[in-house]
Amino acid sequence: MSIARAEVAHLARLSRLALTDEELDHFAVQLDQIISAVARVQEVAAEGIPPTSHAVPLANVFRDDVVIPPLGADKVLDQAPAVEDQRFRVPRILAED
Amino acid sequence: MTDQATMNLVSFEDAVSRYDPLIGLETHVELGTLTKMFCGCPARFGGEPNSLVCPVCLGLPGSLPVTNRMAIEYTMKIGLALNCTIADTARFARKNYFYPDMPKDYQISQYDEPLCTDGWLDITVHDPAAGDEPRPFRVEIERVHLEEDTGKSMHVGSTGRIHGAEYSLVDYNRAGIPLVEIVTKPVAGTGALAPEVARTYVAELRDLLRALGVSDVRMEEGSLRCDVNTSLAPRGASAWGTRTETKNVNSLRSVARAVRSEIQRQAALLDAGQRVVQETRHFNEETGTTSPGRSKEEAQDYRYFPEPDLVPVAPSRDWVESVRAQLPELPGARRARLQREWGLSELDMAALRNAGALDLVAETIAAGATPADARKWWLSELLRTANKSGAELGDLPITPADVARVAQLVDSGVVNDRLAREVIEGVLAGEGTPDEVVTGRGLVVVSDDTALTAAVDEAIAAHPDVAEKIRSGKVAAAGALVGAVMKATGGKADASRVRELILGRLS
Numbered sequence: 138m139s140i141a142r143a144e145v146a147h148l149a150r151l152s153r154l155a156l157t158d159e160e161l162d163h164f165a166v167q168l169d170q171i172i173s174a175v176a177r178v179q180e181v182a183a184e185g186i187p188p189t190s191h192a193v194p195l196a197n198v199f200r201d202d203v204v205i206p207p208l209g210a211d212k213v214l215d216q217a218p219a220v221e222d223q224r225f226r227v228p229r230i231l232a233e234d
Numbered sequence: 235m236t237d238q239a240t241m242n243l244v245s246f247e248d249a250v251s252r253y254d255p256l257i258g259l260e261t262h263v264e265l266g267t268l269t270k271m272f273c274g275c276p277a278r279f280g281g282e283p284n285s286l287v288c289p290v291c292l293g294l295p296g297s298l299p300v301t302n303r304m305a306i307e308y309t310m311k312i313g314l315a316l317n318c319t320i321a322d323t324a325r326f327a328r329k330n331y332f333y334p335d336m337p338k339d340y341q342i343s344q345y346d347e348p349l350c351t352d353g354w355l356d357i358t359v360h361d362p363a364a365g366d367e368p369r370p371f372r373v374e375i376e377r378v379h380l381e382e383d384t385g386k387s388m389h390v391g392s393t394g395r396i397h398g399a400e401y402s403l404v405d406y407n408r409a410g411i412p413l414v415e416i417v418t419k420p421v422a423g424t425g426a427l428a429p430e431v432a433r434t435y436v437a438e439l440r441d442l443l444r445a446l447g448v449s450d451v452r453m454e455e456g457s458l459r460c461d462v463n464t465s466l467a468p469r470g471a472s473a474w475g476t477r478t479e480t481k482n483v484n485s486l487r488s489v490a491r492a493v494r495s496e497i498q499r500q501a502a503l504l505d506a507g508q509r510v511v512q513e514t515r516h517f518n519e520e521t522g523t524t525s526p527g528r529s530k531e532e533a534q535d536y537r538y539f540p541e542p543d544l545v546p547v548a549p550s551r552d553w554v555e556s557v558r559a560q561l562p563e564l565p566g567a568r569r570a571r572l573q574r575e576w577g578l579s580e581l582d583m584a585a586l587r588n589a590g591a592l593d594l595v596a597e598t599i600a601a602g603a604t605p606a607d608a609r610k611w612w613l614s615e616l617l618r619t620a621n622k623s624g625a626e627l628g629d630l631p632i633t634p635a636d637v638a639r640v641a642q643l644v645d646s647g648v649v650n651d652r653l654a655r656e657v658i659e660g661v662l663a664g665e666g667t668p669d670e671v672v673t674g675r676g677l678v679v680v681s682d683d684t685a686l687t688a689a690v691d692e693a694i695a696a697h698p699d700v701a702e703k704i705r706s707g708k709v710a711a712a713g714a715l716v717g718a719v720m721k722a723t724g725g726k727a728d729a730s731r732v733r734e735l736i737l738g739r740l741s
Binding site: 148151153154178182185188190191193195196197199200201202203204205207208209210213216221222224225226227228230 | 267268269273274276282283284285287288291294300301302303304305306309314323324325330331332333387388389390391399400401402403404405406416449535537540546547548549640
């Protein structure tokens with residue numbers, strides 16, 4: 138299991154991370170090493186064992202449908218970098234054309 | 235653009251005569267739970283911006299989601315009503331994407347282990363090409379899964395759309411509201427009926443969801459939203475064509491129009507030897523056509539993985555069966571029962587449904603009217619009034635009980651049909667109950683023989699020729715005299731009594 142530089146560049150674009158060529162070289166190698174290390178688990182995973190998504194065998198943890206008072210807009214927007222009309226003001230959303 | 239240039243070159247009829255359409259629908263339904271999917275914030279429409287949010291639905295560091303049991307139960311209800319299998323184990327997954335409508339930068343959804351799979355919904359459409367012959371279709375359901383709704387963004391700039399926006403404003407009240415996605419399998423074999431099949435499926439689904447009481451299913455408020463997939467293949471071809479996905483089609487009428495317009499657009503492209511691009515398209519209400527939307531990231535680009543903050547949902551068979559036992563009578567079964575009880579044809583029933591009169595008629599009958607009377611008043615007088623003002627029948631200021639009372643007043647001879655229309659007019663004008671209108675307008679039928687006899691005698695005297703015809707046995711001529719008496723009494727006479735009196739006088 139390995140990850141190519143082009144794939145790292147693609148992931149960076151999906152995450153809107155502006156990586157320089159040097160950073161890409163650097164991270165691509167690091168990520169490849171990490172993934173290769175983790176991939177070693179596949180050497181022992183036997184057939185018929187479902188992939189583990191949770192370490193604790195637990196299911197059906199629910200809450201009742203009961204309202205908990207929300208924070209309130211003042212508190213919510215207090216830490217926002219920019220606010221307008223009681224809404225979070227965010228940079229222009231990139232046109233995905 | 236090619237789109238516009240070729241749009242009008244292929245008529246719908248021409249397109250479906252040479253191409254087979256394949257449609258598929260993805261319907262999103264906001265559940266009517268009290269709280270959001272993974273936190274206790276009110277799941278309510280409206281509200282001041284960002285007033286219904288907390289650390290969980292804002293995705294603040296350290297906050298953890300906890301699944302709403304009621305949302306799971308509602309989803310199972312939907313799945314069971316759609317004849318689905320409820321999974322032994324369902325799992326939530328992270329759908330990763332970079333867009334500020336989800337502050338976490340991912341949406342919690344279900345991916346390869348949805349809660350409900352493999353069901354169906356039976357619908358009936360009427361084929362205008364075959365004398366409105368009812369055509370049953372079984373729409374197969376691929377999956378019903380549960381996710382969280384996203385926040386609402388407003389794009390600020392000259393255009394009001396993403397393109398050309400300078401910045402966006404986000405309200406997270408809607409973020410985290412339980413959202414069920416119902417995905418059909420591709421529906422083949424619809425031919426020219428494709429738009430109507432799509433429309434009827436969504437209408438039937440809406441009625442079903444309403445009957446289940448799991449959502450308020452308001453398309454105009456966005457609690458029911460539809461994505462429509464359409465592709466074309468040359469008639470008899472073995473492979474399906476490339477499909478497009480038209481997003482957020484927000485009325486039943488638009489569902490049909492979107493399918494129709496895509497069929498015409500794609501047929502024009504294929505005729506011109508071009509290919510259909512797999513893409514997301516945007517439906518324009520004004521023009522009834524679609525235009526390219528933002529390009530879809532490939533499924534693998536969402537980098538789905540099991541949500542580590544939530545454990546699997548593994549509903550016990552007991553739970554599933556107890557939910558099944560709570561299912562109400564479903565709309566399809568109810569309609570079949572009412573049609574039987576009311577003695578109506580398939581087309582009569584369709585007319586009632588299309589007018590949105592089914593429940594009103596049922597309630598009017600429950601309030602004491604006969605099926606024939608209930609149907610008559612809602613579909614004639616009241617439907618005309620509603621159409622004139624562009625209102626829905628249910629929005630008219632008259633109740634089923636009022637309509638039942640009007641029918642009763644006619645039945646007991648207090649008013650005749652003509653006066654009954656005036657009574658209804660009075661109720662609609664806010665003059666009170668039917669009885670109050672009868673009193674207020676003095677609408678009681680004159681059936682008092684003394685008063686009527688005088689009017690009858692006058693009519694006979696004024697029309698000696700007609701009287702003579704009746705005397706000589708031409709009973710049908712009495713109609714002219716009845717008319718004269720009705721006119722003289724301002725329409726308030728009991729016509730059948732008048733007729734009896736006339737015939738009595740002239741026999």
